[in-house]
Structure formats: C-alpha cells, structure tokens
C-alpha cells in the first residue's frame with residue numbers, strides 16, 4: 001500500500017506525529033567506583049528513552065551486566081573490532097555516534113575526562129566522543145572521583161577544555177566532614193541518579 005498522507009490531518013502535525021519516537025540515548029560508563037550505580041541509572045533512562053550502553057574495560061569491573069534492563073544492548077571495545085572485518089564494513093563507533101540523539105557519560109573517570117580533554121581516542125567510548133557532532137547533539141558528563149582528584153588543578157584544566165567543546169558537566173557531590181566542614185576524601189561522589197536521568201535536550 002502506498003504511504004499517503006491523510007488529507008484531513010495538518011501536514012506539519014502529521015510529520016511531527018509520524019516522526020515521534022523515543023529519544024535515543026547513548027549511556028556510557030568509565031572506571032569509577034560509581035559505575036556500581038550504572039544499572040540503576042540505565043533503568044531510569046530506559047523509562048523514557050531508547051538506550052544503548054557503552055562501557056570501558058575498567059567500568060566492567062564495577063558493573064553487573066545482567067542487572068541492566070533487557071532492552072539495553074551493551075557495547076565494549078571487543079564489539080568495536082568484532083564488527084569490523086574488512087574495508088567497507090561499518091565501524092561501530094561511527095554507527096553509534098550517528099544513532100544517538102545525545103550521550104551521557106556517567107560516571108566519568110578522571111582518566112577518561114583527561115583523554116577526552118586531550119582529544120585521545122583509544123577505546124570505543126572515547127572514539128564516539130572524538131567523532132561527536134557538538135554543534136547538533138548534546139553530551140552530558142557526570143564526573144566521579146575523590147575530592148582530591150576533583151579539586152586538582154589538572155581536573156580544572158580538563159574541565160575547562162571539555163566545557164569549550166560544549167559538554168555539560170554535572171559536577172560530583174562532594175561530602176563534607178560534619179565536624180570541620182571540610183571536603184573529605186570520598187570515592188563515588190557522582191551526582192544523584194535522578195538528577196542525571198532528568199537530563200533532556
């Protein structure tokens with residue numbers, strides 16, 4: 001049957017209706033202890049979006065893949081190379097970058113932040129970010145590291161560089177010692193899951 005536009009419906013409304021689909025979110029995790037929260041975060045996003053997950057080798061040490069929602073495909077560095085045999089085959093990081101409407105990296109480790117700030121791309125996650133079209137699609141990053149790493153001058157420089165790219169940083173929540181009011185050394189200080197998953201264009 002020919003796909004004709006119903007004459008009684010406003011063409012603009014029809015176009016909007018027929019293109020209506022859930023937002024496509026690339027949800028990525030790097031090797032911070034907060035990656036133990038990744039499954040919960042995946043479930044939050046999966047309530048309102050199509051989700052594909054990208055995880056670094058070290059993120060996998062903190063994530064129970066079986067606890068992720070059934071509809072979420074998880075991609076690792078191995079998939080990048082398993083998908084490619086010869087010239088002409090599609091390249092996974094290019095395909096995922098094209099598929100996504102937006103990307104959220106939560107948690108973002110100090111290491112991956114540094115790599116992104118420096119333009120390095122030696123794994124699936126950083127290749128996707130390196131190929132990202134910042135003019136058209138948003139990237140959110142939720143760093144998670146100890147207070148001493150977060151407040152380090154190196155992190156400050158890296159954060160400024162990714163800010164220039166147009167990345168939206170969701171800062172970690174640093175815990176305070178109630179007796180002194182000073183920030184204490186705490187790992188896994190990623191922003192709250194509900195705060196991150198409320199991220200929409």
Ligand SMILES: Cc1cc2nc3c(=O)[nH]c(=O)nc-3n(C[C@H](O)[C@H](O)[C@H](O)COP(=O)(O)O)c2cc1C
Pocket residue numbers: 029030031032033034056057058059108109110111112113144145146187188
């Ligand atoms: C038990 C453990 C916990 C760690 N937690 C953090 C963390 O919270 N934040 C961070 O930036 N790095 C953390 N690291 C260090 C990273 O895992 C390490 O820098 C790793 O190379 C990150 O790799 P990726 O960025 O490719 O995922 C931790 C390491 C270990 C062994």
